[in-house]
Amino acid sequence: MQPKVITLNVNGREHWVALNPNVTLLQALRDLGYTDVKNGCEKGDCGACAVLLNGKAINSCLVLAWQADGAEIVTDAGLGTMSNPHPLQEAFADAGAAQCGYCTPGMIIAAKALLDRNPHPTEDEIREALSGNLCRCTGYTQIIEAIKRVSEEAREEGDDE
């Protein structure tokens, strides 16, 4: 195996890293310190490692780092911070959508991807969009409520006009 130097553009910051071809994007991101990208199963069952890859939610454990060379990668921590959280992050915090919080970054990424393509989803559409992300704590309802809340706030503010 020969390493190759690739560019990982994560949350607006560029990293040049030499990686072997078998390194997953999940591993590469966590090694770079993006530990908000969680490892729950490493085979695409749980969705805890979801990130936006060129705007699309993907399981980073199922993508090789080489495949993300030059692409725009956004993790949950790239959406907002403690002092300036994203509306989805605010809503998750207020609705009780994060209990243990381990699935939360992946859930928020899945929700972000959904609202980006469908700003006012029905509950069925939300459930469909989250169906690749396992949560063992909440039973999903408070997560769904958080997403609805953001969608409704956007409608009230006329963001979809």
Next chain:
Amino acid sequence: MTYKAKPLPPVELPELRVVGKPLRRVDALGKVVGATVYAGDFSMPNMLHAKVFRSSKPSARIKRLDVSQARALPGVVCVLTADDLPDAKLVTDMPGQTGQKQRKGSDAPVLATDRVRFVGEPIALVAAETPDIAERALELIEIEYEPLPGIFDPVEAMKPGAPVVYEPDNIVARWRISKGDVEAGMAVADVIVENTFRVPFVDHAYIEPEAGVAWVDERDVINIRVCTQVVEHFRSIARAVGVPHNKIHIQGTMLGGGFGGKEDITVEIFLALLAKHTRRPVRLVYTREESIQAHSKRHPFIITHRTGVKKNGRITAAEIEMVSDAGAYPYLSPYVLLYATVGACGPYRVDNLNVDSVAVATNNPFTSAFRGFGFPQAAVAHEQQMDEIAKTLNMDPLEVRRVNYLRTGDRNSTGQEIKSAVWLEETATRALAALGEKTPERGPLKVGQGFASYLQSYGRITWFHDTSRAWVGLELDGTVVIRCGAPDLGGGQVNSLCQIASEILGVPLEDITIYSTDSALTPLAGTTTATRQLYMSGNAVFQAASAVRQVLLDRASKHFEEEPCDLDMADGKVFIKSDPENALPLSELAAMCAAEGLPLSNLALFKAPFSEKLDPMNLQGDVFPDFTFGAQAVEVAVDTETGEITVLKSVACHDVGRAINPTAVVGQIQGGSAQGLGYALMEEVIVKDGVIQTPSFSEYLIPTSRDIPTTKAIILESGTGVGPFGAKGIGEPALTPAAPAVANAVANAIGARIHELPLTPEKVLAALDRVRSGEE
């Protein structure tokens, strides 16, 4: 039929400012922005990576173990086997911090010596420069086994001549209740109903696999940063590693879920050993497959009920037998079995009662704590039995229960008087009323409704003499620090403590910082298990904050020249109740106190009621501090062509005593319900000849967002619990009624009873065949 909610007795709850409000949890923001550093997220300079070599045989003698090639692999720093840690045993049937006498021979080796008893039993540890090298080193370990006969069925394991998992026999624990005169009770019964119910192995399936980092510091202290429900394990870890208790420091992290699976020691001893031997930081993170293989499971049970009833539904006698599969080592099996035994007859008055329960060793994966701790298994049986009794008597299921429900002042199965509110009918009727009319059936879909009531303890067994400690202090700028050893599993444990202190000290929630789950730096608060933290540590924080409040009010009374009882505290100020504008900021009051050397902090110790240990062969007396009561009702559609079950509606109603944070309570109820619905419908760790056939989330299915509906949560507050502000516990109880409610709804839909969970399409179709052939 439609049900009307039974009116609630009058309850007077004091008006509070913070407690009872659905505030944003103090831990929420860090979690949603990905800033919370979980156990596997932490790294240190010069850190090694560990892996565990495990048994591939369920029962064998180790003839030869050769780690020389693994040791020689470049990049491998340390390989440890049992030879490197003489006498390292883990006492497994003894909870956290109590000195119970354990069964002889029941201690598990930290690493197997010459004998393995289950697939996945740890044999060797590797620490290497990278995870890849550690993984390769595992492949270089040579082992030869001599297979020994294994035993995989707990009933077979009790028979004479069965292979013995460890001496002297396979009976790990036995508990009995003999109350009243069962023979006489059966004699006066109009009908005797008998059924046997089975429940499977279940996995906790927290999304965060076990993980930790350990290092030895300049004091020769082994620090272990780990996700655990029990920081008090530092004592067992010290014993296994061979260092004094004060040389192990557990720095607990926020848990990515626990549910009982991180109650027993997981990675801690391995990490401590490797850090001690290498003098370098070491990280160990389980893969999902290793997690499923390495941690405990929920006990499978076989439960037989024989119940004598009068035509009016009154239970005259009950005989209940329970067999649980303890797996290869006891861990907490004796206590899980005790809980199941106490809960065996459910929340009903049964004056003539025999319960005979046994936990049996096998070469299956070991079983231990899982949310509910024996009560859910008991409830699956007693609630289906109640519906079967109703069916036999042609009575309404609620009516049969109503005749038998416990009431305040009654004595339960062990003769313990229930002193708190017992809102069984109140919760059941509300759940049923909210469920509403049955959805019309269409095509091949048959629709059924069912419900389940339950009782579940909160707080540990009272003969464990449980305690918790908390320290609360006011800083000079008016902010507050709480120090309390309680681990937070995600259920909102530390947030509740903050809301309690906020209420008592009148300090806004955002001005409170809590340090928790550290064996050295926070006062020990006991385990986050047994639905005990709100009760125990909540009371400890209540006491500590109240002591600080008293000091502040006494000093303020001098300042205002008013009686302390005429003063109050809120929004960071102390003020005169009759003249709230006349206020003093807490920062100024703190400065006055500090100048006079008054104590601005308090360390409180809360003790649960203590009781004597009961006779295991006839449990009669107090076992628990108190109980939570509630009910869940569900509606299902059963596709008679495919056997698929869809839960259409779900309503859970619990008396939580007092909801400290209603959003968090709803989260517990809905999340517990989800686990219970999974238990009913899909979850099963399939074990064949000791080998797990469902090793990952591809095979071990838990509910997704598409599999279960919203469980509507109805919170009742009797204010009668033994927790702070009259709170009861809800963490575990939330799960308990869901599965039997589904089972009863399915039986209602198809007209046949399936006696074994999970209710898979195959079992549904088989039951429908029995109905068609007239067997049911």
